[in-house]
Amino acid sequence: MKAWEVRRPGLGIGGLLLRVDWVLVILLTLTTAVGFAMLYSAAGGNIRPWAGPHAMRFGVGLAVMLAVALIDIRFWLRCAYPIYAASLLLVIGVEFVGDVGMGAQRWLKIGPLSVQPSEIMKIALVLALARHFHKVDERDAGRWPMLLLALALIAAPALLVAQQPDLGTAAMIAVGGTALLFLGGVSWRIFALFGCGAGALVPTVWYRLKDYQRDRVLTFLDSERDLTGAGYHGFQSKIGIGSGGEFGKGYLEGTQSHLGFLPESHTDFIFTVISEEFGLAGGLFVLALYLAIMGYGFAIGFMARNDFARLLAFGVTFTFFLFVFANIAMVAGLIPVVGVPLPFISYGGTAMLTLQVGFGLVLSAKVYRDVEMEEETSGRPAGPGSIAAMR
Template identity: 50%
Template sequence: MKFERRLLLRERGSGVFEKLWQIPWVFVLLLCAVAGVGYVALYSAGGGSPDPYAGRHAIRFGFGLVMMLSIALVDIRLIARFAWVGYAMGVGLLVLVALHGQVGKGAQRWIDIGPVQLQPSELMKIMLVVALASWFHKASWERIGNPLFLIPPIIAVLVPAAMIFKQPNLGTSLITLMIGGAVFFAAGVRLWKFALVVGAVAIVAPIVYENLHDYQRARITTFLDPESDPLGAGYNIIQSKIALGSGGFWGKGFLQGTQGHLNFLPEKQTDFIFTMLAEEFGLVGGLSVLGLLACVIAFGFLVALRSRHQFGRLLAVGLATNYFLYVFVNIAMVTGSIPVGGVPLPLISHGGSAMITVMIGFGLLMSAHVHRDAEMGAERDET
């Protein structure tokens, strides 16, 4: 019966009501639960008040939810058709940032669009995934094995990564490269080519390190030895570890976290929001939050497995990888496993750009789910 219903939907062109029926509402509730965790954490970060963080978080999520559901109803063939238009717009926004962007904390990463302050590098990652999925869709195994065929998508990855690195934003630039790599891998690019890239990175890494900004080199040095500068570059990670340890197994209780509420914990509403949650709700609370985030990521890869067309598969893999890297980098950063890089925890941290762009990504992911049986033409070219 399920297959017959899907076939009927294809024949009818999948109207709005039929598409609404196909929306994974359990996943929508899961996102609401994660955003709810964010509201609780930001309420605590605001000193037990919805202002200035939690109230804005709820409004942004509500707006993002409407936008996500609207994108989910858009025909995935239309998304594929305009993939490179979106990519060009993303690059255009990065150029606009370079020319007229707002400077904050030594970096030029934001532009003002009306009342909204947008960080185009976040949106660019989404547009890059869509463009790469469009490029590799219908490409045969033999064609993907042709190095010349890979030159345009490699350039498509390197251009925004270089522009983001220039802002400077090393963390997001590296994440952009890794997202591109995930789509390349899912598309069937040979492993020996990845080995060549890894070798090239190993050769170039010392040169890149010498050209990093002073604060970026300090983050790496601090990661290796935080106690070398406990009141300077090492302060953030030391305080984060203290907060994580002080939470214990069950936590100190809601609004009872000392590191956060006595302002020892830096950027508690953004980069270090997970640390504050772990202090107040302990190991149990921290693992519960990680469980919710793991379910969100797992849904993305499940969509990839269930899609009957290559575009949907690659789109889902790229978007799921994007969210996974957000979570992985943020958690690894606050636990001292990698250098501090200024990556938020989407749907939980305070911040409009990450929230809106992630919800756009989830909208595209849900469109891939709703249209998983769509006819996208011949699956792979023979040339």
């Protein structure tokens, strides 16, 4: 350990701020600026009702993100399970007092705020699993008690959210959790086993789907099935993207979005607006922006000095990736229509705040890169010559 790296208790706020990965913050801000511009367009060239609040929310979220970043990562390690537990309670709470929006119970009103506990859960689960796989022996990582506990951590929120029913979010929670299992060292064989099990479950899940969900899947499988009904949104979105061509129709000139053919152009379908108005160039620019953000998250994970920080950085980055992929794949007609927003661009507070907290944690991993995580390691000898479960 180099001397300057262990001087962490004496750094002070200023010193800590200097260690924040500002490039990542700037990339996130840039993405939000793209969101601002597109929300301005989606409102027909108006700050209101979306662009202004979007910027304000980002500002508030930025403060929260920096606050989270400056808090010692060991605090987050200690709080990982309590935060998970609280989030789980909120998800359960939604079952009883949640507001129904778009045919599913997803919203919880706390005072003036409407929050989607399932969004918070995406990050809380990453925290909990990172905590779970922190400093475990690689032999233990593959063991059943370890594995079953991890599975329980994933399954509980995933099933609850699926019950709401919000399949998109449930799937994201499940996939995000599975990625953490993979990163945490669970054996390939177990993944293969579970893969087969999941395959066997497909008919059961299909049987339990609601009509509109089944419609969406069927529509997706046969995209011209019902262009005026369930397939309308997806098809109009494809028209929007496709008609943008290489360089788009120009800012504020998107006909699909401005003439009302595109539904939800300010939330889930905002990528279509980008693609329509700026064409392939605009879409690739946004993808590049996201890749850069992912790259930074990845780099922080790589440079981290302990498992918790690593898993946290990789996990948050992967969750972020899931948002991006699910949303764009949906609007581009690669997967069925699911309600997943485009990070930092779609209008909607909870998802943005959730990701900002998530990136706050990633930044915290960078800021507190050098701290020793002694409290969990004592008395646990590393197995000599043990072979990583991965092999």
